[in-house]
Amino acid sequence: MKNRTFLRRIIGAPYVLWAAIFIVIPLLIVVYYSFTGPDGSFTLDNMKNLSDYGQIFKISILYSIAATVISLILAYPFAYVMSRKKEKTQQIMMVLVMLPMWMSLLILTYSWMNILERQGIINTLLGKLGHAPLNLIGTPAAVIFGMVYNYIPYMILPIYSVMSKIDPSVLEAAEDLGSGSFSKLYRVILPLSMPGVVSGITMVFVPSVSTFYISQKLGDGKILLVGDVIERQIQAQNNYNMGAALSLVLMVLIVLSLALMKLFAGESDENLYV
Amino acid sequence: MNHEKNIIELKNITVRFDGETVLDNLNLTIRDGEFVTLLGSSGCGKTTTLRIIAGFLEPDEGEVFFDSKNMNGVPAHKREVNTIFQRYALFPHYNVYDNVAYGLKVRHVPKDEIRERVMEMLRLVNLEGFAKRSVAKLSGGQQQRVAIARALVLKPKVLLLDEPLSALDAKLRKDMQVELRNIQQATGITFIFVTHDQEEALSMSDTVVVMNEGRVQQIGAPEDIYNEPQNAFVADFIGESNILDGIMKEDFTAQFSGHTFRCVDRGFAPGEAVDIVVRPEDVDIVKPEDGMLKGTVTSVTFLGVHYEIIVDIGGFKWMIQTTDYAGVGETVGLSIDPDAIHVMKKSKYSGLYGDYSTFSDEMEEMNQMSEELAEEYAEELAAERTEEAGDGAEEAGK
Structure with a gap:
């Protein structure tokens, strides 16, 4: 047994090294920057200044929650329908879901900018129909839409993957025992698909709350999220210390919300993969 | 229980999947309180017949009657039948108690009554102490019992069993056969049991329905089926x-x-x-x-x-x-x-069965195939040799 642990350690060594160099050390650097000033001396100024950004944190979290909820509402029925289709149809639907993921997020977001702009495709069409142009870009709706559009595949895939593992005869058993569609959904499908929902929520919420590109382009510069502020501190103002402090707080918030999710889903998780 | 009454009638049922006929003009009458077994090898249509009775499948043609009421178009959750699934299909997220209580909860039965009926069922299937166990931690035989309790607690008129014993080992299987038979006799519920195991069919049933190629080959008491087979298929399949x-x-x-x-x-x-x-x-x-x-x-x-x-x-x-x-x-x-x-x-099965050069059709096919392959291989070898000989001759020519 001892030999085996030793062997495991040897095999695991490169990964431990990798994790140390590319995850742990950068994290420590972020912490270091957060608590130092531009001259490198220890200070709590960055932490004190954080209170200026309270509103931005609030907006970021609210928008991300909205995007996550909308994604969930759209993705859940889609994933269910997809998991009950024939194998071939499932594969086609899967490719359609994944297709946007193969394109750069930048290009996708630029395209949406083009579509939503004041002189964009939608408003040009409306103009030809004699309609006044709509304010689409630069609205919270546009930013939230951008998040949903970009991240919904990450909601669909985990839910679909859990749903396709539900034994069809278990669903038949529910019907057989007297469940109509709603009762079947609420008593069987929903609890059995909870793990997929939890990981979907995580995978949409985390990138949404830290995005800067989507809010920059579809917010038309009018909407600032935490990601934008961090980017500005580092790129425009060259203030790595403030940027690091903001990142650190964002990270802590994300970790806390993940822990909360885990706690919430912990019970239903247990004996799922029978 | 009234043995004279027909509880289920299937009339002229035809089912096709992708153009292939799975059930071919099937007629079947099942009397109240009977233990009926649908017997046949895989693909004979026995499970399809069961699914039509359960309501999971609508026939392309023909009618289904329960108690002389036409059931076409009535969905599974509104039918007074319950099913024991082949792999039990227990709810993995519920414990034993909640699995058995499922149908009663769906029907909004009062809590006290649910408790009483569930515990009574668990006693019937010898799982009294297991109420709070997770179903994932049960053995195959115990899961089987939970499935039986879950269906019987609803007091269905008809219980459908889709090869319920096929996943159990041989000895447990025999015990479960006896137990199922006892439960059937104690409750008086009509059992429709699907199996490919002829011994199981003969030992448990009041009536055996032998099926093949989507058609009923013979219906009768086990002794009659064995002693008086109607055609070569039945004679070969049973014993x-x-x-x-x-x-x-x-x-x-x-x-x-x-x-x-x-x-x-x-x-x-x-x-x-x-x-x-x-x-x-x-x-x-x-x-x-x-x-x-x-x-x-x-x-x-x-x-x-x-x-x-x-x-x-x-x-x-x-x-x-x-x-x-x-x-x-x-x-x-x-x-x-x-x-x-x-x-x-004479029937269309004449001449197909009954000679013991091989025991199974599969072996017979394999024998034929390996003979053909051996011939092919011999030809290939011969061809290679002539080629080699040709090459040799060419080289010699240079």
Whole structure:
């Protein structure tokens, strides 16, 4: 047994090294920057200044929650329908879901900018129909839409993957025992698909709350999220210390919300993969 | 329970999947309180029949009646039948108690009554102490019992069982057979049991329905199915059979294997071509000069209770089960009593079954295939050799 642990350690060594160099050390650097000033001396100024950004944190979290909820509402029925289709149809639907993921997020977001702009495709069409142009870009709706559009595949895939593992005869058993569609959904499908929902929520919420590109382009510069502020501190103002402090707080918030999710889903998780 | 009443009637049911006919104009009547078994090999339509009764599948043609009420279009959750699924299909996110309580909760039965009925069911299936257990931690047999309790707690008029014992080991299976039979008799619920295991079908049922290719081949009590098979398929499928081509000379006289036998069948036209069934256990091995037929032993297998002896008579391999030993290569005589001979009308299955050169159709196909492959391989080898020889000749030419 001892030999085996030793062997495991040897095999695991490169990964431990990798994790140390590319995850742990950068994290420590972020912490270091957060608590130092531009001259490198220890200070709590960055932490004190954080209170200026309270509103931005609030907006970021609210928008991300909205995007996550909308994604969930759209993705859940889609994933269910997809998991009950024939194998071939499932594969086609899967490719359609994944297709946007193969394109750069930048290009996708630029395209949406083009579509939503004041002189964009939608408003040009409306103009030809004699309609006044709509304010689409630069609205919270546009930013939230951008998040949903970009991240919904990450909601669909985990839910679909859990749903396709539900034994069809278990669903038949529910019907057989007297469940109509709603009762079947609420008593069987929903609890059995909870793990997929939890990981979907995580995978949409985390990138949404830290995005800067989507809010920059579809917010038309009018909407600032935490990601934008961090980017500005580092790129425009060259203030790595403030940027690091903001990142650190964002990270802590994300970790806390993940822990909360885990706690919430912990019970239903247990004996799922029978 | 009223044995005279028909609880389920299937009339002219036809089902097609992707153009393939799975059930072909099937008619079946099931009486209240019966233990009926649908027996057949995979793809015969038995499970499809069950799914039509359960309401998971709508027939393309034909009608389903419960208690003389037409059930076409009534969804599964509104039918008074419950199903035991092949792999139990328990709810993995519920414990034993909640699994059994499921149907009662859906029906909004008061809590106290649910508790009472669930506990009573768990007692019936000997799982009293298991109420709070997770179903994932149960053995196959215990999961089976939960599935039975979950269905029976709803007091269905009909219980459908889709090969429920196939995942259990042989001994547990026998126990469960007895138990299911006891539960059926105690509750008086009509059981419709699907299996491919003929022994299971014979030992448990009041009525056996033998199915093949989407059609009913024979319906009857287990003894009748075994003793009076209607065609070569049934004779071969239920138990072991030597099935021979024969001619009915006149009533009580049949001719096969070059000998004329006395038998107990009648009602055939004089000289009519028929199929003859002789069960292996009904043949006695005697001295060559005392036998009605004479042949050479080609194989002997010891099976504990008896020997299984294959005897070649004019190219036809007979199977004989006997406690008398005969060695391979010996010439023996066979003696058959008149009541051991069963005469059947010719059917589309005539000539397909009943010779014991191989035991299974699959083996027969494999034998044929390997012969063909061997031939192909020999041809290939020959071709290669000629090529090589050709190359050699060319090189020599240079």
